[in-house]
Amino acid sequence: MIRALSVTEVRAAERAAMAQLPEGELMQRAAEGLAAVATARLAERDGRSVVALVGAGDNGGDTLYAAGLLSDAGFACAVVLLPDSGRARVHPAGLRAAELAGAAVVVAVDDPAGAVQAVAEGDVVLDGIVGIGGRPGLRPRAAELVDAIADDAWVIAVDVVSGLDPDGLDPDGDAVWADETVTFGVPKPAHLLPAGEGATGRLTVVDIGIETDEFPAAVERLTHDDVAELWPVPGPGDDKYSRGVLGVVAGGETYAGAAVLAVTAAVESGVGMVRYVGTPTPVGLVRHAVPEAVVGEGRVQAWLVGPGLDPQATGAEASAQLQVAREALASDLPLVLDAGGLDLLTETREAPTLLTPHAGELARLLSRLGPTVTRADVEREPVRHARRAAEQTGATVLLKGSTTIVVGPDPGGPVRSQTDAPAWLATAGAGDVLAGLAGTLLAAGLDPLDAGSLATLVHGVAADRVSGGGPVRALAVAQALRPTVRDLLRRADA
Numbered sequence: 001m002i003r004a005l006s007v008t009e010v011r012a013a014e015r016a017a018m019a020q021l022p023e024g025e026l027m028q029r030a031a032e033g034l035a036a037v038a039t040a041r042l043a044e045r046d047g048r049s050v051v052a053l054v055g056a057g058d059n060g061g062d063t064l065y066a067a068g069l070l071s072d073a074g075f076a077c078a079v080v081l082l083p084d085s086g087r088a089r090v091h092p093a094g095l096r097a098a099e100l101a102g103a104a105v106v107v108a109v110d111d112p113a114g115a116v117q118a119v120a121e122g123d124v125v126l127d128g129i130v131g132i133g134g135r136p137g138l139r140p141r142a143a144e145l146v147d148a149i150a151d152d153a154w155v156i157a158v159d160v161v162s163g164l165d166p167d168g169l170d171p172d173g174d175a176v177w178a179d180e181t182v183t184f185g186v187p188k189p190a191h192l193l194p195a196g197e198g199a200t201g202r203l204t205v206v207d208i209g210i211e212t213d214e215f216p217a218a219v220e221r222l223t224h225d226d227v228a229e230l231w232p233v234p235g236p237g238d239d240k241y242s243r244g245v246l247g248v249v250a251g252g253e254t255y256a257g258a259a260v261l262a263v264t265a266a267v268e269s270g271v272g273m274v275r276y277v278g279t280p281t282p283v284g285l286v287r288h289a290v291p292e293a294v295v296g297e298g299r300v301q302a303w304l305v306g307p308g309l310d311p312q313a314t315g316a317e318a319s320a321q322l323q324v325a326r327e328a329l330a331s332d333l334p335l336v337l338d339a340g341g342l343d344l345l346t347e348t349r350e351a352p353t354l355l356t357p358h359a360g361e362l363a364r365l366l367s368r369l370g371p372t373v374t375r376a377d378v379e380r381e382p383v384r385h386a387r388r389a390a391e392q393t394g395a396t397v398l399l400k401g402s403t404t405i406v407v408g409p410d411p412g413g414p415v416r417s418q419t420d421a422p423a424w425l426a427t428a429g430a431g432d433v434l435a436g437l438a439g440t441l442l443a444a445g446l447d448p449l450d451a452g453s454l455a456t457l458v459h460g461v462a463a464d465r466v467s468g469g470g471p472v473r474a475l476a477v478a479q480a481l482r483p484t485v486r487d488l489l490r491r492a493d494a
Protein backbone atom coordinates (compact mmCIF):
# COMPACT_ATOMS: atom_id res chain seq x y z
CA MET A 1 0.00 0.00 0.00
CA ILE A 2 1.23 3.47 -0.84
CA ARG A 3 0.61 5.91 2.01
CA ALA A 4 0.63 9.69 1.88
CA LEU A 5 0.91 11.78 5.04
CA SER A 6 -0.69 15.18 5.54
CA VAL A 7 1.59 18.19 5.89
CA THR A 8 1.01 18.21 9.65
CA GLU A 9 2.02 14.55 9.99
CA VAL A 10 5.01 14.97 7.66
CA ARG A 11 6.31 17.80 9.81
CA ALA A 12 5.86 15.68 12.94
CA ALA A 13 7.71 12.75 11.34
CA GLU A 14 10.50 15.09 10.21
CA ARG A 15 10.79 16.60 13.69
CA ALA A 16 11.14 13.13 15.20
CA ALA A 17 13.87 12.25 12.70
CA MET A 18 15.68 15.58 13.10
CA ALA A 19 15.88 15.10 16.87
CA GLN A 20 18.12 12.07 16.24
CA LEU A 21 20.31 13.60 13.55
CA PRO A 22 22.90 16.37 13.20
CA GLU A 23 21.45 19.69 12.08
CA GLY A 24 20.94 19.98 8.35
CA GLU A 25 21.31 16.23 7.78
CA LEU A 26 17.81 15.71 6.38
CA MET A 27 18.23 18.57 3.94
CA GLN A 28 21.56 17.14 2.78
CA ARG A 29 19.96 13.77 2.18
CA ALA A 30 17.08 15.40 0.31
CA ALA A 31 19.51 17.40 -1.85
CA GLU A 32 21.62 14.32 -2.62
CA GLY A 33 18.54 12.34 -3.64
CA LEU A 34 17.31 15.18 -5.81
CA ALA A 35 20.69 15.66 -7.47
CA ALA A 36 20.93 11.92 -8.18
CA VAL A 37 17.56 11.93 -9.95
CA ALA A 38 18.43 15.10 -11.89
CA THR A 39 21.76 13.53 -12.94
CA ALA A 40 19.97 10.44 -14.21
CA ARG A 41 17.49 12.52 -16.22
CA LEU A 42 20.28 14.66 -17.68
CA ALA A 43 22.11 11.50 -18.74
CA GLU A 44 18.98 10.01 -20.31
CA ARG A 45 18.39 13.19 -22.28
CA ASP A 46 22.00 14.01 -23.08
CA GLY A 47 21.42 17.30 -21.26
CA ARG A 48 24.06 19.68 -19.92
CA SER A 49 22.23 22.54 -18.27
CA VAL A 50 20.18 22.73 -15.10
CA VAL A 51 18.18 25.69 -13.90
CA ALA A 52 16.85 25.85 -10.37
CA LEU A 53 13.86 28.03 -9.45
CA VAL A 54 14.38 28.86 -5.79
CA GLY A 55 11.88 30.22 -3.27
CA ALA A 56 12.22 31.48 0.27
CA GLY A 57 11.77 28.33 2.34
CA ASP A 58 13.49 25.03 2.99
CA ASN A 59 12.23 23.71 -0.32
CA GLY A 60 14.46 26.32 -1.92
CA GLY A 61 17.22 25.17 0.46
CA ASP A 62 17.04 21.58 -0.82
CA THR A 63 17.14 22.90 -4.35
CA LEU A 64 20.16 25.17 -3.76
CA TYR A 65 22.19 22.34 -2.24
CA ALA A 66 21.20 20.08 -5.15
CA ALA A 67 22.26 22.80 -7.61
CA GLY A 68 25.62 22.91 -5.82
CA LEU A 69 26.05 19.15 -6.18
CA LEU A 70 25.11 19.28 -9.86
CA SER A 71 27.56 22.14 -10.45
CA ASP A 72 30.28 20.15 -8.73
CA ALA A 73 29.47 17.27 -11.05
CA GLY A 74 30.22 19.52 -14.03
CA PHE A 75 26.75 20.52 -15.21
CA ALA A 76 26.04 24.12 -16.20
CA CYS A 77 23.88 25.31 -13.36
CA ALA A 78 21.87 28.51 -12.93
CA VAL A 79 19.87 29.34 -9.83
CA VAL A 80 17.08 31.87 -10.17
CA LEU A 81 16.05 33.43 -6.86
CA LEU A 82 12.37 34.36 -6.79
CA PRO A 83 11.73 36.25 -3.52
CA ASP A 84 11.24 40.03 -3.76
CA SER A 85 14.09 40.57 -1.34
CA GLY A 86 16.39 38.40 -3.45
CA ARG A 87 19.37 36.84 -1.69
CA ALA A 88 18.23 37.98 1.75
CA ARG A 89 15.25 35.63 1.85
CA VAL A 90 16.67 32.36 0.50
CA HIS A 91 18.37 29.61 2.51
CA PRO A 92 21.77 31.24 3.25
CA ALA A 93 23.92 28.12 3.58
CA GLY A 94 22.29 26.56 0.53
CA LEU A 95 23.02 29.69 -1.51
CA ARG A 96 26.65 29.69 -0.34
CA ALA A 97 27.02 26.04 -1.33
CA ALA A 98 25.57 26.65 -4.79
CA GLU A 99 27.78 29.71 -5.38
CA LEU A 100 30.92 28.00 -4.12
CA ALA A 101 30.29 25.16 -6.52
CA GLY A 102 30.09 27.64 -9.39
CA ALA A 103 26.35 27.95 -10.04
CA ALA A 104 25.35 31.21 -11.72
CA VAL A 105 22.96 33.20 -9.53
CA VAL A 106 20.23 35.36 -11.07
CA VAL A 107 18.04 37.47 -8.77
CA ALA A 108 14.74 37.64 -10.62
CA VAL A 109 13.62 40.98 -9.16
CA ASP A 110 16.89 42.66 -10.24
CA ASP A 111 17.23 41.04 -13.64
CA PRO A 112 13.86 39.81 -14.91
CA ALA A 113 15.04 39.37 -18.52
CA GLY A 114 18.14 37.46 -17.43
CA ALA A 115 15.95 35.23 -15.27
CA VAL A 116 13.63 34.42 -18.18
CA GLN A 117 16.59 33.67 -20.42
CA ALA A 118 18.24 31.43 -17.82
CA VAL A 119 15.03 29.47 -17.33
CA ALA A 120 14.53 29.01 -21.07
CA GLU A 121 17.97 27.41 -21.39
CA GLY A 122 17.53 24.61 -18.84
CA ASP A 123 17.51 21.03 -20.10
CA VAL A 124 16.37 20.09 -16.62
CA VAL A 125 14.40 22.55 -14.49
CA LEU A 126 14.17 22.12 -10.71
CA ASP A 127 11.00 23.61 -9.24
CA GLY A 128 12.09 24.62 -5.75
CA ILE A 129 9.73 27.57 -5.40
CA VAL A 130 7.66 26.06 -2.58
CA GLY A 131 7.14 22.61 -1.10
CA ILE A 132 4.89 21.53 1.74
CA GLY A 133 4.84 25.11 3.06
CA GLY A 134 3.21 26.34 -0.16
CA ARG A 135 -0.20 27.86 -0.56
CA PRO A 136 -2.11 27.17 -3.78
CA GLY A 137 -1.28 29.33 -6.79
CA LEU A 138 1.80 30.96 -8.28
CA ARG A 139 2.69 34.60 -7.81
CA PRO A 140 3.01 36.60 -11.07
CA ARG A 141 6.82 36.47 -11.21
CA ALA A 142 6.87 32.74 -10.63
CA ALA A 143 4.14 32.24 -13.22
CA GLU A 144 6.10 34.26 -15.80
CA LEU A 145 9.26 32.23 -15.21
CA VAL A 146 7.39 28.93 -15.33
CA ASP A 147 5.97 30.03 -18.71
CA ALA A 148 9.52 30.50 -19.97
CA ILE A 149 10.45 26.82 -19.41
CA ALA A 150 11.30 25.20 -22.75
CA ASP A 151 8.73 22.69 -24.00
CA ASP A 152 11.30 19.92 -24.18
CA ALA A 153 12.86 20.57 -20.76
CA TRP A 154 12.39 17.90 -18.07
CA VAL A 155 10.70 19.60 -15.13
CA ILE A 156 11.40 18.09 -11.71
CA ALA A 157 9.25 19.40 -8.85
CA VAL A 158 11.08 19.33 -5.53
CA ASP A 159 8.92 17.53 -2.95
CA VAL A 160 5.61 19.02 -4.13
CA VAL A 161 4.72 20.87 -7.33
CA SER A 162 4.67 24.62 -6.62
CA GLY A 163 1.19 26.08 -6.84
CA LEU A 164 -0.59 22.96 -5.57
CA ASP A 165 -2.26 22.60 -2.21
CA PRO A 166 0.14 20.03 -0.66
CA ASP A 167 -2.81 18.38 1.08
CA GLY A 168 -4.47 17.89 -2.30
CA LEU A 169 -7.84 19.43 -1.47
CA ASP A 170 -7.88 23.01 -2.74
CA PRO A 171 -7.96 23.08 -6.54
CA ASP A 172 -7.48 26.85 -6.87
CA GLY A 173 -4.59 28.59 -8.57
CA ASP A 174 -2.01 27.94 -11.27
CA ALA A 175 0.65 25.36 -10.67
CA VAL A 176 3.83 24.16 -12.30
CA TRP A 177 3.21 21.14 -14.55
CA ALA A 178 6.00 18.72 -13.71
CA ASP A 179 7.29 15.71 -15.61
CA GLU A 180 8.44 14.24 -12.34
CA THR A 181 8.24 14.99 -8.65
CA VAL A 182 11.03 13.95 -6.32
CA THR A 183 9.53 13.75 -2.88
CA PHE A 184 11.27 13.14 0.41
CA GLY A 185 10.53 10.35 2.83
CA VAL A 186 6.89 9.74 2.02
CA PRO A 187 4.31 10.81 -0.59
CA LYS A 188 2.11 13.80 0.20
CA PRO A 189 -1.67 13.86 -0.50
CA ALA A 190 -1.29 16.15 -3.54
CA HIS A 191 0.64 13.37 -5.28
CA LEU A 192 -2.24 10.92 -5.10
CA LEU A 193 -5.41 13.02 -5.27
CA PRO A 194 -7.13 14.39 -8.39
CA ALA A 195 -6.33 18.05 -7.63
CA GLY A 196 -2.59 17.41 -7.93
CA GLU A 197 -1.89 14.08 -9.51
CA GLY A 198 -1.76 15.31 -13.10
CA ALA A 199 0.66 18.14 -12.35
CA THR A 200 2.86 15.83 -10.25
CA GLY A 201 3.97 13.63 -13.15
CA ARG A 202 6.07 10.59 -12.33
CA LEU A 203 6.53 10.25 -8.57
CA THR A 204 9.95 9.34 -7.20
CA VAL A 205 10.28 8.90 -3.44
CA VAL A 206 13.73 9.47 -1.95
CA ASP A 207 14.43 7.78 1.37
CA ILE A 208 15.84 10.38 3.76
CA GLY A 209 15.53 8.17 6.83
CA ILE A 210 12.30 9.42 8.35
CA GLU A 211 10.05 6.84 10.00
CA THR A 212 6.46 7.25 8.84
CA ASP A 213 4.77 3.94 9.65
CA GLU A 214 3.34 5.01 12.97
CA PHE A 215 1.87 8.23 11.60
CA PRO A 216 -1.69 7.97 10.25
CA ALA A 217 -2.06 8.17 6.47
CA ALA A 218 -4.19 10.90 4.92
CA VAL A 219 -4.35 9.06 1.61
CA GLU A 220 -3.80 5.39 0.80
CA ARG A 221 -3.50 3.59 -2.51
CA LEU A 222 -3.71 -0.17 -2.89
CA THR A 223 -1.13 -1.74 -5.17
CA HIS A 224 -1.11 -5.10 -6.95
CA ASP A 225 0.75 -6.61 -4.01
CA ASP A 226 -2.15 -5.83 -1.68
CA VAL A 227 -4.57 -8.02 -3.60
CA ALA A 228 -3.37 -11.36 -2.20
CA GLU A 229 -3.51 -9.92 1.31
CA LEU A 230 -7.10 -8.72 1.03
CA TRP A 231 -8.77 -11.07 -1.46
CA PRO A 232 -11.15 -13.61 0.13
CA VAL A 233 -9.50 -16.89 -0.94
CA PRO A 234 -11.62 -19.92 0.00
CA GLY A 235 -10.25 -22.67 2.23
CA PRO A 236 -11.03 -26.40 2.33
CA GLY A 237 -13.80 -25.87 4.88
CA ASP A 238 -15.72 -23.40 2.73
CA ASP A 239 -18.92 -23.94 0.80
CA LYS A 240 -20.89 -21.61 -1.42
CA TYR A 241 -22.81 -20.19 1.53
CA SER A 242 -19.83 -19.55 3.76
CA ARG A 243 -18.05 -17.84 0.85
CA GLY A 244 -20.87 -15.33 0.54
CA VAL A 245 -24.22 -15.21 -1.18
CA LEU A 246 -24.95 -11.90 -2.88
CA GLY A 247 -28.50 -10.76 -3.48
CA VAL A 248 -28.64 -8.60 -6.61
CA VAL A 249 -31.56 -6.27 -7.27
CA ALA A 250 -30.69 -4.75 -10.63
CA GLY A 251 -31.97 -4.14 -14.14
CA GLY A 252 -35.48 -3.39 -15.23
CA GLU A 253 -37.45 -3.17 -18.43
CA THR A 254 -35.45 -0.07 -19.48
CA TYR A 255 -31.89 -1.03 -18.54
CA ALA A 256 -32.10 -4.79 -18.58
CA GLY A 257 -28.46 -5.32 -19.58
CA ALA A 258 -27.15 -3.80 -16.36
CA ALA A 259 -28.37 -6.89 -14.52
CA VAL A 260 -26.38 -9.16 -16.82
CA LEU A 261 -23.23 -7.08 -16.34
CA ALA A 262 -23.49 -6.88 -12.54
CA VAL A 263 -24.36 -10.56 -12.11
CA THR A 264 -21.64 -11.62 -14.56
CA ALA A 265 -19.08 -9.55 -12.65
CA ALA A 266 -20.13 -11.07 -9.33
CA VAL A 267 -19.90 -14.62 -10.68
CA GLU A 268 -16.64 -14.03 -12.56
CA SER A 269 -15.05 -12.57 -9.44
CA GLY A 270 -15.82 -15.72 -7.49
CA VAL A 271 -18.91 -15.02 -5.39
CA GLY A 272 -20.27 -18.09 -3.57
CA MET A 273 -23.67 -17.60 -5.17
CA VAL A 274 -25.86 -14.87 -6.67
CA ARG A 275 -29.57 -14.64 -5.99
CA TYR A 276 -31.03 -12.35 -8.60
CA VAL A 277 -34.26 -10.35 -8.27
CA GLY A 278 -35.57 -8.56 -11.36
CA THR A 279 -38.40 -7.95 -13.78
CA PRO A 280 -39.19 -10.36 -16.64
CA THR A 281 -36.82 -9.05 -19.34
CA PRO A 282 -33.62 -8.99 -17.23
CA VAL A 283 -34.64 -12.24 -15.53
CA GLY A 284 -34.72 -13.89 -18.97
CA LEU A 285 -31.37 -12.37 -19.93
CA VAL A 286 -29.69 -13.35 -16.68
CA ARG A 287 -30.99 -16.92 -16.90
CA HIS A 288 -29.56 -17.16 -20.38
CA ALA A 289 -26.22 -15.37 -19.84
CA VAL A 290 -25.33 -16.51 -16.33
CA PRO A 291 -26.75 -19.95 -15.61
CA GLU A 292 -24.89 -20.01 -12.28
CA ALA A 293 -27.18 -17.30 -10.86
CA VAL A 294 -30.25 -18.37 -8.91
CA VAL A 295 -33.34 -16.33 -9.71
CA GLY A 296 -35.55 -15.29 -6.81
CA GLU A 297 -35.26 -14.35 -3.19
CA GLY A 298 -33.60 -16.35 -0.42
CA ARG A 299 -30.99 -15.99 2.31
CA VAL A 300 -28.06 -13.74 1.39
CA GLN A 301 -24.99 -12.37 3.19
CA ALA A 302 -25.00 -9.01 1.37
CA TRP A 303 -26.99 -7.03 -1.15
CA LEU A 304 -26.22 -5.17 -4.33
CA VAL A 305 -29.05 -2.79 -5.20
CA GLY A 306 -29.26 -0.41 -8.09
CA PRO A 307 -27.50 -1.07 -11.41
CA GLY A 308 -30.07 -0.37 -14.12
CA LEU A 309 -32.82 -0.02 -11.53
CA ASP A 310 -35.55 2.53 -12.25
CA PRO A 311 -36.80 3.83 -8.88
CA GLN A 312 -39.80 5.45 -10.61
CA ALA A 313 -40.94 2.32 -12.45
CA THR A 314 -44.55 1.28 -12.03
CA GLY A 315 -46.44 -1.92 -12.70
CA ALA A 316 -46.74 -5.03 -10.57
CA GLU A 317 -43.39 -6.61 -11.43
CA ALA A 318 -41.34 -3.45 -11.11
CA SER A 319 -43.10 -2.58 -7.85
CA ALA A 320 -42.33 -6.02 -6.45
CA GLN A 321 -38.68 -5.61 -7.40
CA LEU A 322 -38.55 -2.15 -5.79
CA GLN A 323 -40.12 -3.60 -2.68
CA VAL A 324 -37.25 -6.12 -2.39
CA ALA A 325 -34.80 -3.26 -2.93
CA ARG A 326 -36.38 -1.29 -0.08
CA GLU A 327 -36.30 -4.33 2.19
CA ALA A 328 -32.62 -4.78 1.39
CA LEU A 329 -31.98 -1.17 2.38
CA ALA A 330 -33.93 -1.65 5.61
CA SER A 331 -32.10 -4.91 6.45
CA ASP A 332 -29.11 -5.27 8.73
CA LEU A 333 -27.01 -6.81 5.95
CA PRO A 334 -24.04 -5.23 4.15
CA LEU A 335 -25.12 -3.39 1.03
CA VAL A 336 -23.67 -1.91 -2.15
CA LEU A 337 -25.93 0.85 -3.41
CA ASP A 338 -25.37 1.95 -6.99
CA ALA A 339 -26.99 4.05 -9.74
CA GLY A 340 -30.82 4.14 -9.49
CA GLY A 341 -30.65 2.52 -6.07
CA LEU A 342 -29.05 5.66 -4.63
CA ASP A 343 -32.40 7.44 -4.97
CA LEU A 344 -33.91 4.94 -2.54
CA LEU A 345 -31.60 5.91 0.31
CA THR A 346 -33.68 7.82 2.83
CA GLU A 347 -32.12 7.03 6.18
CA THR A 348 -28.79 6.17 7.72
CA ARG A 349 -28.04 2.44 7.78
CA GLU A 350 -26.28 0.72 10.67
CA ALA A 351 -24.87 -2.15 8.59
CA PRO A 352 -21.79 -1.76 6.36
CA THR A 353 -22.85 0.25 3.32
CA LEU A 354 -20.96 1.21 0.18
CA LEU A 355 -22.39 3.87 -2.12
CA THR A 356 -20.91 3.88 -5.62
CA PRO A 357 -21.99 7.10 -7.37
CA HIS A 358 -20.35 8.90 -10.27
CA ALA A 359 -20.04 12.69 -9.99
CA GLY A 360 -23.55 13.38 -11.32
CA GLU A 361 -25.16 10.85 -8.99
CA LEU A 362 -23.23 12.20 -6.01
CA ALA A 363 -24.38 15.74 -6.84
CA ARG A 364 -27.97 14.47 -6.97
CA LEU A 365 -27.62 12.64 -3.67
CA LEU A 366 -26.07 15.64 -1.91
CA SER A 367 -28.70 18.00 -3.33
CA ARG A 368 -31.38 15.72 -1.92
CA LEU A 369 -29.72 15.83 1.52
CA GLY A 370 -28.90 19.56 1.64
CA PRO A 371 -28.13 22.62 -0.50
CA THR A 372 -27.89 22.16 -4.27
CA VAL A 373 -24.62 20.72 -5.52
CA THR A 374 -23.77 20.45 -9.22
CA ARG A 375 -21.79 17.82 -11.04
CA ALA A 376 -19.13 20.48 -11.72
CA ASP A 377 -18.88 21.19 -7.97
CA VAL A 378 -18.20 17.50 -7.31
CA GLU A 379 -15.66 17.30 -10.12
CA ARG A 380 -13.84 20.36 -8.78
CA GLU A 381 -13.60 19.12 -5.21
CA PRO A 382 -14.19 15.38 -5.28
CA VAL A 383 -12.73 14.55 -1.88
CA ARG A 384 -14.68 17.22 -0.01
CA HIS A 385 -17.97 16.16 -1.60
CA ALA A 386 -17.37 12.44 -1.11
CA ARG A 387 -16.54 13.13 2.55
CA ARG A 388 -19.66 15.22 3.00
CA ALA A 389 -21.84 12.46 1.57
CA ALA A 390 -20.14 9.88 3.79
CA GLU A 391 -20.70 12.00 6.89
CA GLN A 392 -24.33 12.70 6.02
CA THR A 393 -25.26 9.12 5.17
CA GLY A 394 -22.98 7.23 7.57
CA ALA A 395 -21.94 5.12 4.56
CA THR A 396 -18.66 4.59 2.75
CA VAL A 397 -18.66 6.55 -0.50
CA LEU A 398 -16.86 5.39 -3.63
CA LEU A 399 -16.80 8.27 -6.10
CA LYS A 400 -16.03 6.95 -9.58
CA GLY A 401 -13.73 8.81 -11.93
CA SER A 402 -10.39 8.48 -13.68
CA THR A 403 -9.11 8.68 -10.11
CA THR A 404 -11.63 6.85 -7.94
CA ILE A 405 -11.92 7.96 -4.35
CA VAL A 406 -13.24 5.87 -1.47
CA VAL A 407 -13.93 7.42 1.95
CA GLY A 408 -15.53 6.05 5.06
CA PRO A 409 -17.87 7.98 7.37
CA ASP A 410 -15.09 8.78 9.87
CA PRO A 411 -13.85 12.25 8.83
CA GLY A 412 -10.41 11.45 10.25
CA GLY A 413 -10.06 8.23 8.25
CA PRO A 414 -7.87 7.93 5.17
CA VAL A 415 -8.97 8.60 1.62
CA ARG A 416 -8.34 5.63 -0.66
CA SER A 417 -7.38 6.83 -4.11
CA GLN A 418 -7.04 4.44 -7.06
CA THR A 419 -5.95 5.16 -10.64
CA ASP A 420 -5.67 1.72 -12.16
CA ALA A 421 -7.89 1.91 -15.21
CA PRO A 422 -7.25 3.03 -18.78
CA ALA A 423 -9.47 5.91 -19.97
CA TRP A 424 -11.13 3.38 -22.31
CA LEU A 425 -13.01 2.12 -19.25
CA ALA A 426 -15.19 5.24 -19.45
CA THR A 427 -17.85 3.22 -21.23
CA ALA A 428 -21.47 2.24 -20.61
CA GLY A 429 -21.86 -0.64 -18.21
CA ALA A 430 -18.45 -0.33 -16.56
CA GLY A 431 -20.09 0.86 -13.34
CA ASP A 432 -22.43 -2.15 -13.29
CA VAL A 433 -19.37 -4.41 -13.46
CA LEU A 434 -17.68 -2.55 -10.62
CA ALA A 435 -20.81 -2.81 -8.50
CA GLY A 436 -21.04 -6.59 -9.02
CA LEU A 437 -17.39 -7.00 -8.12
CA ALA A 438 -17.74 -4.87 -4.99
CA GLY A 439 -20.79 -6.96 -4.08
CA THR A 440 -18.72 -10.16 -4.20
CA LEU A 441 -16.22 -8.66 -1.77
CA LEU A 442 -18.83 -7.30 0.62
CA ALA A 443 -20.63 -10.68 0.65
CA ALA A 444 -17.32 -12.33 1.52
CA GLY A 445 -17.01 -10.12 4.58
CA LEU A 446 -14.67 -7.31 3.54
CA ASP A 447 -15.42 -3.91 5.02
CA PRO A 448 -16.74 -1.30 2.58
CA LEU A 449 -13.46 0.66 2.39
CA ASP A 450 -11.43 -2.42 1.43
CA ALA A 451 -14.21 -3.84 -0.75
CA GLY A 452 -14.56 -0.57 -2.67
CA SER A 453 -10.89 0.14 -3.18
CA LEU A 454 -9.96 -3.47 -3.97
CA ALA A 455 -12.84 -3.73 -6.45
CA THR A 456 -11.66 -0.50 -8.10
CA LEU A 457 -8.12 -1.80 -8.45
CA VAL A 458 -9.13 -5.19 -9.88
CA HIS A 459 -11.70 -3.58 -12.21
CA GLY A 460 -9.02 -1.25 -13.55
CA VAL A 461 -6.45 -4.02 -14.02
CA ALA A 462 -9.02 -6.19 -15.81
CA ALA A 463 -9.89 -3.28 -18.10
CA ASP A 464 -6.22 -2.72 -18.84
CA ARG A 465 -5.80 -6.35 -19.73
CA VAL A 466 -8.80 -6.31 -22.07
CA SER A 467 -7.84 -2.98 -23.58
CA GLY A 468 -4.21 -3.60 -24.47
CA GLY A 469 -4.25 0.03 -25.62
CA GLY A 470 -7.58 -0.20 -27.48
CA PRO A 471 -11.31 -0.01 -26.76
CA VAL A 472 -12.95 -2.07 -24.06
CA ARG A 473 -16.54 -3.18 -23.56
CA ALA A 474 -17.95 -3.67 -20.10
CA LEU A 475 -18.91 -7.31 -20.64
CA ALA A 476 -15.33 -8.14 -21.65
CA VAL A 477 -14.09 -6.49 -18.45
CA ALA A 478 -16.50 -8.61 -16.40
CA GLN A 479 -15.30 -11.73 -18.19
CA ALA A 480 -11.67 -10.78 -17.61
CA LEU A 481 -12.13 -10.68 -13.84
CA ARG A 482 -11.42 -14.39 -13.39
CA PRO A 483 -7.95 -14.42 -15.01
CA THR A 484 -7.17 -11.02 -13.52
CA VAL A 485 -7.87 -12.15 -9.95
CA ARG A 486 -5.97 -15.39 -10.59
CA ASP A 487 -2.90 -13.54 -11.86
CA LEU A 488 -2.95 -10.98 -9.09
CA LEU A 489 -3.16 -13.78 -6.50
CA ARG A 490 -0.27 -15.61 -8.18
CA ARG A 491 1.99 -12.61 -7.60
CA ALA A 492 2.04 -13.56 -3.93
CA ASP A 493 3.54 -16.96 -4.81
CA ALA A 494 6.10 -15.59 -7.23
Ligand SMILES: NC(=O)C1=CN([C@@H]2O[C@H](COP(=O)(O)OP(=O)(O)OC[C@H]3O[C@@H](n4cnc5c(N)ncnc54)[C@H](O)[C@@H]3O)[C@@H](O)[C@H]2O)[C@@H](O)CC1
Pocket residue numbers: 011014015018026027028030055056057058059060062129130131132133134135136137138139158159160163184208
Ligand atom coordinates in the same frame (compact mmCIF):
# COMPACT_ATOMS: atom_id res chain seq x y z
N1 LIG B 1 11.42 19.96 7.53
C1 LIG B 1 12.40 19.14 7.17
O1 LIG B 1 13.03 18.50 7.96
C2 LIG B 1 12.72 18.94 5.78
C3 LIG B 1 12.15 19.76 4.85
N2 LIG B 1 12.52 19.67 3.59
C4 LIG B 1 12.04 20.62 2.60
O2 LIG B 1 11.42 21.73 3.20
C5 LIG B 1 10.18 21.97 2.57
C6 LIG B 1 9.30 22.72 3.48
O3 LIG B 1 9.95 23.93 3.76
P1 LIG B 1 9.23 25.20 4.38
O4 LIG B 1 8.43 24.80 5.54
O5 LIG B 1 10.27 26.20 4.58
O6 LIG B 1 8.21 25.62 3.29
P2 LIG B 1 8.39 25.89 1.72
O7 LIG B 1 9.80 26.03 1.32
O8 LIG B 1 7.57 24.87 1.06
O9 LIG B 1 7.64 27.29 1.51
C7 LIG B 1 7.62 28.25 2.51
C8 LIG B 1 7.85 29.63 1.95
O10 LIG B 1 7.14 29.87 0.78
C9 LIG B 1 6.28 31.00 0.93
N3 LIG B 1 5.09 30.71 0.13
C10 LIG B 1 4.03 29.93 0.45
N4 LIG B 1 3.17 29.84 -0.58
C11 LIG B 1 3.70 30.55 -1.59
C12 LIG B 1 3.30 30.81 -2.92
N5 LIG B 1 2.16 30.30 -3.43
N6 LIG B 1 4.11 31.55 -3.69
C13 LIG B 1 5.28 32.04 -3.20
N7 LIG B 1 5.70 31.82 -1.95
C14 LIG B 1 4.92 31.10 -1.15
C15 LIG B 1 6.06 31.12 2.39
O11 LIG B 1 5.73 32.40 2.75
C16 LIG B 1 7.42 30.69 2.92
O12 LIG B 1 8.33 31.72 2.87
C17 LIG B 1 9.72 20.61 2.14
O13 LIG B 1 8.77 20.63 1.12
C18 LIG B 1 11.02 20.00 1.69
O14 LIG B 1 11.33 20.37 0.36
C19 LIG B 1 13.60 18.79 3.19
O15 LIG B 1 14.77 19.53 3.34
C20 LIG B 1 13.66 17.57 4.02
C21 LIG B 1 13.69 17.89 5.45
